[in-house]
Amino acid sequence: MSELSSLILEDAKALQPSLQEYRRWLHQRPELGFDLVETKPFVISKLKEYGYDNIREVGKAGVTVTVGGKKPGKVYLIRADMDALPINEETDVEYKSCTPNKMHACGHDMHTTMLLGAAKILKDHEEEIDGTIKLMFQPAEETCEGCKDMIDAGILEDPKVDVAMMIHVAAAVPAPTGTIILPAGKTGLSSNDQFTITIQGKGAHGAMPQDGIDPINAGVHIFQALQVLNAREIDPNDPFILTIGSFNSGIAPNVIPDSATLSGTIRTISSKVREKVKKRFEEIVVSQAEVFGAKATISYLSNCPVFLNDPGLVASGRRALTELFGQGNFIDYEAIGMTQFRVAGSEDFGYASEHVPTILVPFAVGDVKDGFKYGAHHPKAEFDDNYLYKGAATYAMCALTWLSENK
Ligand SMILES: [Zn+2]
Ligand SMILES: [Zn+2]
Structure with missing residues (x-):
């Protein structure tokens, strides 16, 4: 493997100037959700250029190709997301977003580019793949x-x-810019259920409350009753967070409004806790509204499952990264004791986590020490694209290594 790993790193380095150019092209053209009218054709055109003749469109805006398959073996999937955020970019970079209120503020333009780099590298080493590598270009993360x-x-x-x-x-x-981070096994990212509660009351004159049903009163009681989940119903050893992020109702001081809406998120790191919390959440919301004669309905805007890092993939990833960069040239969370699974951000790749063992490899591309002050989803967030080749090589090497170890 060691000869192959140095070839892969060399190939990746040679691609760096073109990868940076692709990333900046994508960065100027951020697109949202499934609406990837420029991004998707761009990905497809590059894959064609690299010699892929098996490009398939999957779902509403996804793209996939496979590479390898000349030798028998298993199937390793590598994934990049392609979508941006509805944020107005406030950076001063020369390749800033050309579209108001759209910005690649989560770095998905970097992911797409690095997976394209891996596509090129792997195509050039197709004969050496023990099995098949499937590339997944995903919309709407x-x-x-x-x-x-x-x-x-x-x-x-x-x-x-x-x-x-x-x-x-x-x-x-x-972390130093350009450092790949190997996560610890059995850690991951929390689930994320985003909800809206609509409370239907009955509007009335502010001087005649007896004629109405006050949805604000019902909403306040719902908010308070939900706090009991943390305080009394879930084991304190099972972390979860319920946040109400908006509460809207009424426009006039002397009118009891007709309805109210509350929206928020539920995050946990265990599928079991998630199931229990959601069930009790729904019971509490509906029954609290009923106590006051109002009617509450819940709709979910998104339901991201828990994302889990598989210990076997972590161990294999460690061997891959050691081959590629050398020991000590990547951060190994297990080696430095960062092994606790906390409630954190979420990732819709959790849906894949429900079906197959998965791993999420973080890539540090903006050291606070170097002046990178703003993180993902911030209008001033900047991502250093001078190390895209490392991401491309990591995608390729993690897949090649695991496949050769699991023939
Ligand atoms: Zn994001
Ligand atoms: Zn993201």
């Missing part, structure tokens, strides 16, 4: 819809995927 859409459309079948890996960049972090 930010709305938590794209991964599920591609799974429903068959991305994990034909050929059947055995394990799956993704990279996510991170800026404004205390």
Whole structure:
């Protein structure tokens, strides 16, 4: 493997100038959700250029190709998301977003580019793959819809995927720019259920409350009753967070409004806790509204499952990264004791995590020490694209290594 790993790193380095150019092209053209009218054709055109003749569109806006298959073996999936955020970019970079209120503020332009780099590298080493590598270019991660859409459309079948890996960049972090981070096994990202509660009351004159049903009163009681979940119903050893992020009702001081809405998120790191919390959440909301004669309905905007890092993939990833960069040239969370699974951000690749063993490899691309002050989803977030080749090589090497170890 060691000869192959140095070839892969060399190939990746040679691609760096073109990868940077692609990333900046994509950065200027951020697109949202499934609406990837420029991004998707760009990806397809590059794959064609690299010699792929098996490009398939999957679901509403996803793209996939496989590479390898000349030698028998398993199937390793590597994934990049392609969508941006509805944010107005406030950076001063010369390749800033050309579209108001759209910005690649989560670095998905970096992911797409690095997976294209891996596509090129792997195509050039196709004969050496023990099995098959499936590339997944995914839309709509930010709305938590794209991964599920591609799974429903068959991305994990034909050929059947055995394990799956993704990279996510991170800026404004205390790690040297260009450092790959190996996560610890059995850690991951929390689930994220975003909800809206609509409370239907009955509007009335502010001087005649007896004629109405006050939805604000019902909403306040719902908010308070939900606090009991943390305080009394869930084991304190099982972390979860319920946040109400908006509460809207009424426009006039002397009118009891007709309805109110509350929206928020539920995050946990265990599927069991998630199930229990959601069930009790729904019971509490509906019954609290009923106590006051109002009617509450709940709708979910997104439901991201828990994302879990598989210990086997972590161990294999460690060997891959050691081959590629040398020991000590990447951060190994297990080696430095960062092994606790906390409630954190979420990732819609959790849907894949429900079907196959998965791993999320973070990639530090903006050291706070170097002045990268703003993290993902901030209008001033910047991501250093001078190390895209490392991400491309990591995608390729993690797949090659695991496949050769699991023939
Ligand atoms: Zn994001
Ligand atoms: Zn993201």
